[in-house]
Amino acid sequence: xxxxxxxxxxxxxxxxxxxxxxxxxxxxxxxxxxxxxxxxxxxxxxxxxxxxxxxxxxxxxxxxxxxxxxxxxxxxxxxxxxxxxxxxxxxxxxxxxxxxxxxxxxxxxxxxxxxxxxxxxxxxxxxxxxxxxxxxxxxxxxxxxxxxxxxxxxxxxxxxxxxxxxxxxxxxxxxxxxxxxxxxxxxxxxxxxxxxxxxxxxxxxxxxxxxxxxxxxxxxxxxxxxxxxxxxxxxxxxxxxxxxxxxxxxxxxxxxxxxxxxxxxxxxxxxxxxxxxxxxxxxxxxxxxxxxxxxx
Ligand code: G4P
Numbered sequence: 001x002x003x004x005x006x007x008x009x010x011x012x013x014x015x016x017x018x019x020x021x022x023x024x025x026x027x028x029x030x031x032x033x034x035x036x037x038x039x040x041x042x043x044x045x046x047x048x049x050x051x052x053x054x055x056x057x058x059x060x061x062x063x064x065x066x067x068x069x070x071x072x073x074x075x076x077x078x079x080x081x082x083x084x085x086x087x088x089x090x091x092x093x094x095x096x097x098x099x100x101x102x103x104x105x106x107x108x109x110x111x112x113x114x115x116x117x118x119x120x121x122x123x124x125x126x127x128x129x130x131x132x133x134x135x136x137x138x139x140x141x142x143x144x145x146x147x148x149x150x151x152x153x154x155x156x157x158x159x160x161x162x163x164x165x166x167x168x169x170x171x172x173x174x175x176x177x178x179x180x181x182x183x184x185x186x187x188x189x190x191x192x193x194x195x196x197x198x199x200x201x202x203x204x205x206x207x208x209x210x211x212x213x214x215x216x217x218x219x220x221x222x223x224x225x226x227x228x229x230x231x232x233x234x235x236x237x238x239x240x241x242x243x244x245x246x247x248x249x250x251x252x253x254x255x256x257x258x259x260x261x262x263x264x265x266x267x268x269x270x271x272x273x274x275x276x277x278x279x280x281x282x283x284x285x286x287x288x289x290x291x292x293x294x295x296x
Contacts, residue, residue: 017185018185021182021183021184024182025134025183025184029057029059031132031166033059033112034060034130034131035056035061035062036061036104037052037064038066038135038140038141038144041068041092042071043196043197043202043286045287046192047139049136049184049186050187051185051187056134061111062089062091062104062107063089064104065080066093066095067095069279069283070283071283072284072285073283076092078288081289091103095144096143101144108175109129109174109175116129128170128174130177134182134183134184135183136184136186138201138202139202145181148169148177166179199276200286210273211247211269213273214243214272215242215247216243217243218247222237228284231282232280233254235253247265256271
């Protein structure tokens with residue numbers, strides 16, 4: 001094995017976008033009673049933005065582990081226990097197929113029980129509770145909102161001039177959802193976090209060296225789930241090989257060659273990443289609470 005198997009990769013970042021997104025979230029906090037925090041079930045640590053505590057204050061919060069169809073169910077169960085132990089209410093969803101989504105209003109009603117009771121005491125119980133969905137880019141916020149909206153019409157926005165353009169989607173008699181989600185920015189606290197975000201599509205893989213990302217992914221797969229390489233790419237990974245050599249072997253196995261007979265590692269890298277996105281390597285979580293317990 002090489003001395004430094006994981007090649008270092010640079011990530012570009014734009015502080016201006018981050019400031020704007022934070023300002024929008026702070027504004028929406030004035031309008032809502034509770035917050036849904038959407039995470040990618042394969043990378044619950046890396047897809048979480050630690051600023052959320054400060055941004056949302058003491059608003060009741062529902063944690064949603066989305067893309068649970070692509071995550072290892074046993075690992076997701078450990079994450080659920082981990083977050084519950086930290087006092088959070090947790091829901092698992094697959095927004096694409098809709099699995100788990102119908103439990104969302106129930107879970108929200110539950111976390112809003114105390115607030116409703118307090119309002120009832122003041123004689124204001126009839127107003128619907130309002131919620132917003134927050135999460136990093138591409139985690140499934142719009143897909144989830146569309147699922148929840150279904151054929152329901154959006155209800156009127158707030159006072160003109162105050163929150164122009166915002167609309168509320170009536171979920172049921174007691175709940176309304178803000179139609180625009182809040183965008184949280186992921187924290188690139190380490191190289192591993194950057195890779196996790198790129199592998200799951202939270203950041204465009206074009207900002208990475210695709211071959212380096214795929215080669216590193218193969219090294220991590222070999223270390224943790226070597227059988228997945230065998231099943232999908234039909235070769236037993238040699239413990240001495242570099243990530244790049246593994247990529248080359250996968251390319252040859254797939255018959256991906258460039259004129260002259262060299263392995264087309266660039267094409268193989270793109271294929272590998274696309275196949276992981278599509279779940280073709282199987283349900284594969286990239287983080288466990290034990291190896292990435294940055295919270296709680
Ligand atoms: P965002 O608003 O948070 O930025 O994310 P968005 O809803 O646009 O979802 C990003 C992609 O993730 C979409 O795929 C969407 O279909 C997919 N997605 C969302 N939730 C889930 C889920 O629970 N499971 C799976 N497997 N996928 C989910 P896309 O790249 O736009 O196209 P496609 O993959 O649907 O063809």
